[in-house]
Amino acid sequence: MATQNAAETGSDDLPLTLEDVRAAAARIEGSVVRTPTLHSITLSKITGAEIWLKFENQQFTAAYKERGALNALLHLTDEQRQRGVIAASAGNHSQGLSYHGTRLGVPVTIVMPRTTPTVKVMQTEAVGGKVVLEGETFDEANAHARKLEKELGLTFIHPFDDPLVAAGQGTVALELFTDVPEPLDCIVVPIGGGGLISGMGTVAKAQEPPVEVIGVEARLFPSSYNAYKGLELPCGGDTLAEGIAVKEPGKFTQPVIDRVVDDILLVDEPKLEEAVSLLLQIEKTVVEGAGAAGLAAILAHKDRFKGKKIGLVLCGGNIDTRLLANVLLRDLARTGRLARLRITLQDRPGALFKVMSEFDAHNVNIIEIYHHRIFTNLPAKGLITDIECEARDSAQLERLVSGLRGKGYEVTPVELAK
Template sequence: MNKSQPLPASDAAQSELSIETVRAAADRIGDAIVHTPLLKSQTLSSIAGAEIWLKFENLQFTAAYKERGALNALLHLTEEQRSKGVIAASAGNHSQGLSYHGTRLGVPVTIVMPRTTPTVKVMQTESVGGNVVLEGETFDDAYAHALKLEQEMGLTFIHPFDDPIVASGQGTVALEMLEQESDFDCLVVPIGGGGLISGMATVAKALNPDIEIIGVQAALFPSMYAHVKGKQMDCGGDTLAEGIAVKAPGKFTSGVIAELVDDILLVEENALENAVSLLLQIEKTVVEGAGAAGLAAVLANPDRFAGKKIGLVLCGGNIDTRLLANVLLRDLARSGRLARLRIQLQDRPGALFKVMREFDEHNVNIIEIYHQRIFTGLPAKGLITDIECEARDRDQLDSLIAALQARGYAVSLVELN
């Protein structure tokens, strides 16, 4: 039965975050969200040297946990607020969750996005009923315009993370996890603005004060990490984890995090890429960069988590398919299964054929060949050949390279960063 019903205005005025507000949120949103599975991964546990449990929030209808907090906020609205509608600034999962449940409840939803937002995100939000307004070049521009429209149109602004009502909704993730498995040593949770980890830490510490709460941020956007630790650190860059790429941490959430979160770890881009790839290959589940951040942190810090029972939240699965393809191919390259070899040759008949024989003898498949005669530092009779190839593993590739070098070829492997 769908139990999602608005609360009286007196309850809507409650502004604290506690285990009680999270439990009330769980009752309020009821079956209007997916009660996602929590499953142990035997293979990832073996790789990590720890017991890994995955909470599949990427299986929500809009593929992200953000639905929980958005719906909780919508159900706090008075009838007058519901009739006028709500507004938010978001180019991500909050916009889709708010639009989907707003449409379902008959509440008009306006989402302000920067003009630079990818068309696919605009279309996804509109497809679930949101009215998208494009304004400004940055999120800050969109946020300022949303606040302006809030006043001009009498709308109710729903913040994506810095709101105890929203955080209470997000905390229902932990409530479900700890009902499914009660004896975790630690929960490892991605941090953007801090709404998810604030709600989850509130629940976990109330139910088990000894449980360790570890936050994770992309190294390119260490905003909460720097704030909590009192450091000055730059934020910016093209991170795979755009869902947690927040430059300014929430004021409310940073206070909760400082009190309840035991540590925050930073993860590099290659670790995020590896985690996304592993989850697809091993668990057959698609996650975005932010959704893979917890696993990335565990694998990057094996001594920190060795032997522990760990709960990870796969918080979202909204990743562009072309980007996902790039991540998977780059992972194959790092493992040695795909490679680009740069070989110096003399520009004479049969030179390339002799090289091809080595590839054939080592059973390495050639995908593409690129000759460069002009833009090189070699003599006029020399050339550079880049050969993209596919090997069984790194050992097979290394054997081919060694054989080519033994025959006098100058060979280099074009490495990824």
């Protein structure tokens, strides 16, 4: 569990200090975007808290990872710069390291699993990184990166488990606390390997008075949550927040987390999807699942955060466009604006026309119609029709369903996962 009092004193035995973060800020100043911090009036109304957003998705590579990568690169000796650096990453660290390495004239090699989506390989190569595909999993790619590190004399730069990287990530908090006009009560920060929350938490606990620090993980990957609370919940699965899908907490970062974090919350996939959708619809900003985890936690725990002044970091915006489209459509379905209704009909002329007349009467738009005649448990003259439709809101949809059932139709809404 966290020992807040030790962190508040700024004790010298802390593995990461405010001075480390300030030094990183001076080092990287002018080479990364000083992203805006803005108050969200609408999200504040929705959550019941006062929400301030730090737009790290506006970095050149659309993620905060540039900060830590650059801080580590600027500590290299001349010999290390000439030989180059290496990392294992299929995410934002690969792009941040490649971009700033190329800018500084440092060769960058990134080892990715063979299963990495082509778009991520292309994005990394586009900013100057040399990509090596090896292994089927991240662990296998990481092992190969460590092998190349020794064979080629390269310097390994870890995506999170490195004090220089964590110090660089902490510069997000320096800017956040400077830009918000009144003191914050709390910051809510996503946790993957822990580099971001280690740095930001260190800054938060050095404020006067110290600021509450709440970490957030996807429920499918509760690695730091387990370490923090002494539990053994399973880690694994397909999460929208792939940027924080880490199975093992960092050896450097977890002790820092234990000292500066007040609590860790877990969020389910539907809340992550809702948060991504809200940020696009309300703030007109594209945020990946990991970057929306902080807002997802507040949406899931409104009573806990009600009335508090909260800083949220939108830590990344690299999300596949097809996935983003799915998230937005699924959110419309959950809020009752899109639906698929499964209706049992008799296979005879005019049957579908009569059903469509009910949709017309309730002013509900039909998007797609699917007939199922063969693979059903109905008699040969029966059929199932799935109708995808668009309503103004859930109330309008409920009136349609009631109207259909009132006419004797068997209607079953096809539900999404809750």
